[in-house]
Amino acid sequence: MATTLSTIPRDDGFFVPAEYAAHKGTWMLWPERTDNWRNGAKPAQKTFVAVASAISQFEPVTMGVNRSQFQNARQMLPLQIRVVEISNNDSWMRDCGPTFVINGKGDVRLIDWDFNAWGGLTGGLYFPWDLDDLVPQKVAEIEGIDRYKARIVLEGGSIHVDGEGTLLTTEECLLNENRNPNLSKKEIEDVLSAYTGVSEFIWLGAGIFNDETNGHVDNIACFIRPGLVALSWTDDHNDPQYPRSKDALDRLSHAKDAKGRSIEVLKIHQPDPVIITPEESEGVDSVDGTLPRNAGDRMAASYINFYMCNGGAVVPVFDDPHDALALETLQGHMPDRRVVGVAAREILLGGGNIHCITQQQPKG
Numbered sequence: 001m002a003t004t005l006s007t008i009p010r011d012d013g014f015f016v017p018a019e020y021a022a023h024k025g026t027w028m029l030w031p032e033r034t035d036n037w038r039n040g041a042k043p044a045q046k047t048f049v050a051v052a053s054a055i056s057q058f059e060p061v062t063m064g065v066n067r068s069q070f071q072n073a074r075q076m077l078p079l080q081i082r083v084v085e086i087s088n089n090d091s092w093m094r095d096c097g098p099t100f101v102i103n104g105k106g107d108v109r110l111i112d113w114d115f116n117a118w119g120g121l122t123g124g125l126y127f128p129w130d131l132d133d134l135v136p137q138k139v140a141e142i143e144g145i146d147r148y149k150a151r152i153v154l155e156g157g158s159i160h161v162d163g164e165g166t167l168l169t170t171e172e173c174l175l176n177e178n179r180n181p182n183l184s185k186k187e188i189e190d191v192l193s194a195y196t197g198v199s200e201f202i203w204l205g206a207g208i209f210n211d212e213t214n215g216h217v218d219n220i221a222c223f224i225r226p227g228l229v230a231l232s233w234t235d236d237h238n239d240p241q242y243p244r245s246k247d248a249l250d251r252l253s254h255a256k257d258a259k260g261r262s263i264e265v266l267k268i269h270q271p272d273p274v275i276i277t278p279e280e281s282e283g284v285d286s287v288d289g290t291l292p293r294n295a296g297d298r299m300a301a302s303y304i305n306f307y308m309c310n311g312g313a314v315v316p317v318f319d320d321p322h323d324a325l326a327l328e329t330l331q332g333h334m335p336d337r338r339v340v341g342v343a344a345r346e347i348l349l350g351g352g353n354i355h356c357i358t359q360q361q362p363k364g
């Protein structure tokens with residue numbers, strides 16, 4: 001039975017574990033909307049199959065699908081991937097999905113944040129988003145997990161935790177007037193502390209250049225382990241990403257985590273600019289209220305948007321000269337995981353990457 005609780009996680013002894021803690025499995029949502037995914041979403045579906053298959057080498061994967069796509073998804077996905085009907089507006093499980101909490105005694109619950117499609121009517125990416133907003137409640141019902149309903153607009157990709165009391169985020173996103181205009185920075189910290197259990201915040205300024213999420217942290221920086229943060233980097237001072245990454249480096253270099261540690265930064269050089277081609281742009285339906293995909297636009301490509309699963313890490317690659325070094329560097333710093341690259345341009349074309357389309361459910 002799944003109950004909606006009227007308490008808050010911290011008071012109940014629950015906190016958000018790090019992504020690198022043990023998982024029960026991974027949740028994803030199936031892509032289909034033709035105003036975001038080109039060519040009837042067929043290339044994206046193949047890439048989602050590749051991501052789900054890669055993760056399923058390490059842990060169970062559940063794919064939520066809209067009713068009309070159930071048979072197609074079931075047919076395209078390997079049998080070890082569970083396919084369940086979960087109506088949704090698009091496929092960004094990291095952002096519209098739940099954030100799970102544990103109490104260290106074997107119990108798991110989830111947080112259901114308010115979702116407004118990355119900005120609602122002030123720069124949001126599509127309309128409506130009502131089905132997305134119900135996804136966490138449906139996951140709670142399917143799993144029989146109790147749910148905390150948090151009255152704050154927040155996407156899972158806008159925060160990272162180290163599992164030891166520290167939260168990493170960006171001002172560009174969390175302080176954006178299209179999320180929680182009535183809350184101050186301090187009030188946002190207070191709500192997030194109460195729900196995630198953290199006591200220390202590391203605020204970066206901006207995220208990746210042209211990131212349509214308003215700078216989600218999961219595209220620019222992530223914890224590899226407590227005290228070690230991977231950061232998307234460029235050596236090119238003329239690249240529009242340079243001041244963003246340099247500012248993040250400066251802030252991280254001066255930060256202390258909840259345990260009083262300084263942060264070690266692992267630079268992961270970004271791929272060369274990834275630009276939307278005319279053919280890619282023409283494959284996307286044009287719909288009022290949905291962000292267009294214009295030929296010539298630079299996409300927010302980053303290797304940091306990878307996903308850690310039990311014994312593995314699934315990393316986006318772009319057929320780029322920097323791919324090999326990114327994989328090698330991440331592998332070198334995660335010796336207990338097998339790093340797997342998945343060609344991810346099709347996900348990037350939709351506005352995010354592998355981390356954005358996955359959500360871990362921790363082990364109890």
Ligand code: KQY
Nearest residue numbers: 092125157350351352356
């Ligand atoms: O987390 C993300 N990067 C999601 C982006 C949503 C894109 C919708 N077009």
